[in-house]
Amino acid sequence: MTVPQYDFLAHGHGKTAPWMDLVNSEEWDTFGRLTDHLTSPAWVRYFLRQWHFPGAPYEKTPLAKLRALRAALRKSSQALFRSQAIPPQQLRAINRALNLRGKQQLFQRQNGLRMEFVPDRGGWNFILAEIARSFVDTVAKGAPARIKICRNHDCRLIFYDLTKAKTRVWCSSNSCGNRERVRRARARIRP
Numbered sequence: 001m002t003v004p005q006y007d008f009l010a011h012g013h014g015k016t017a018p019w020m021d022l023v024n025s026e027e028w029d030t031f032g033r034l035t036d037h038l039t040s041p042a043w044v045r046y047f048l049r050q051w052h053f054p055g056a057p058y059e060k061t062p063l064a065k066l067r068a069l070r071a072a073l074r075k076s077s078q079a080l081f082r083s084q085a086i087p088p089q090q091l092r093a094i095n096r097a098l099n100l101r102g103k104q105q106l107f108q109r110q111n112g113l114r115m116e117f118v119p120d121r122g123g124w125n126f127i128l129a130e131i132a133r134s135f136v137d138t139v140a141k142g143a144p145a146r147i148k149i150c151r152n153h154d155c156r157l158i159f160y161d162l163t164k165a166k167t168r169v170w171c172s173s174n175s176c177g178n179r180e181r182v183r184r185a186r187a188r189i190r191p
């Protein structure tokens, strides 16, 4: 079954950074049922295309590695969301993904000779490293305080709060925010 691209965008994927999409590839519905988008080849294809990763068509999707990185990134986000340090175990898992093989190479550039590290770009290990690097970018160059977890405990989606005062609390005001407004309105009506 092919899922149209706008479906993924409507669910909030493909907007902020690859790492956030990976974390949000675990999606809970209002009944607490979990969908793991990593098991959907259409989602994985969309994800690779959306972030301009080289496709890895000859390699099986490394589910165990992706899930391990996803868990580490979720736990790290939760820690940052609570203004805590990233636990060492999660830091190790992120560093494992970042530890990419490659080679030192000498280049003759216009301004002289330069030694550069050239990573192995093929396959999923490169993609895993890039996902981890996108998290480092958000944390180091962006504002970790803007990493938020939806206030709806059934939802748990992670988002990047771009509001000036960092006051956003819902993943989407159309879904979770709206449900909350309806719930409050009902509570007011009840005698």
Ligand SMILES: [Zn+2]
Pocket (backbone or CB within 6 Å): 150, 151, 152, 155, 156, 157, 170, 171, 172, 176
């Ligand atoms: Zn939500």
